[in-house]
Amino acid sequence: MSNIIYIGYEFEVSPEQPGVEILIAELGYAGFESFVETPHGVTAYIQKEEWHNSILDDIQILNSEEFIITYSFNEIEQTNWNAEWEKNFNPIVVDDICAVRAPFHDKFNTPYDIVIEPKMSFGTGHHETTHMMIQHILKNDFKGKSVLDMGCGTGVLAILAEMKGAKPIDAVDYDNWCYLNSLENVDRNHCEHITVIEGDASVLGEHTYDIIIANINRNILLQDMATYVSCLNAGGMLLLSGFYNDDIPAIKAACETHLLKFEEKLERNNWVALKFLT
Structure with missing residues (x-):
């Protein structure tokens, strides 16, 4: 690509x-x-x-x-993106538990310390949707769970999932830049159980997962909902974000069509992140 x-x-x-x-x-x-x-x-x-x-x-x-x-x-020009992020990228700490920082920042004294270099990728924890997805991961049990991070961006959510004990993990993004950046960040954080894949939902095939994380946007989520559900194991969890409060009825309706049960909502500046269970 x-x-x-x-x-x-x-x-x-x-x-x-x-x-x-x-x-x-x-x-x-x-x-x-x-x-x-x-x-x-x-x-x-x-x-x-x-x-x-x-x-x-x-x-x-x-x-x-x-x-x-x-x-x-x-x-x-994509070659200028890294300089743009370095200029604006300040470290963040989510709920005093998880720090997300760049290689040039000092290490935080938090249980989870993630080092990423975002480049042209989306997902640093600064945006409300990534921040809330980090909160969802921190609040739920990932130990020994198979995980899909769909639209992985920088790979930060897949990296945190591994730090919380998940394996194996697939991190998928259709953007070549995100794919390459996720590979770098996975290596930078010494992850051993993450496979980074370039592509969209069509690459999932018959793979199944205990937990699916999808932080994309409303239209893609609705378009690919049936694929996500087909890849979700019984007793599985679906975490969705990338949309606003006003989009909740459409997202809920799509999930309920596939017999998913709404469990929890997080909200930040009108952005939301929803948790569903099979």
Whole structure:
């Protein structure tokens, strides 16, 4: 697969809050898939193949009298992405249990210490969805469980799953850059039970898992729900994120169609992460 090219938008927002939060939510619905908050607003990224000239036409906050928003955009060369992340990537600690940091950060005194170099991959723990998925993993028993991390990005969730005793683990992403980055991060964290696979849900075949983690987006989750369920063992767990509160009815309906039982919801800034059981 060829590397995916991104379009990056630099937004300046005044007042910043709740302007940035509203803007990120609306951009997410429009197809933007990763965000970096900046001192004066936010940088948002969308795949070039998903971009079009009218991509911002339905972003209502841009026409709001309550906020002043200016922006510029350009095509992002993937070779520049690592420098961008290093400039903005601060370490995080989730619930005083799990730290996610870059190689140039000092080690944290937490039970789980994950070192990643994100490059062009999505999933550092800074975004609400990754943060909540880390919380779900921390709260549940992964020891001896077979796990699928679908849309693995940096591989951070698969890495934490192994640290919690899961094996074997498949980490899957269709983006070649994410695939290569996950390989690097798996090696960087000395993981021995993670297989990184390049592809989409079609590569799963007849593989089955005790736990499936899918932090992608609403449309892909709904499109591939039947595949996830077919790959889930009896007594299995499905953790889903990458969508908003307003998307819950559609996600729940799809899961209930496949006889999954809703178990728990986590919420962060209107983003949600849901837990279902077979």
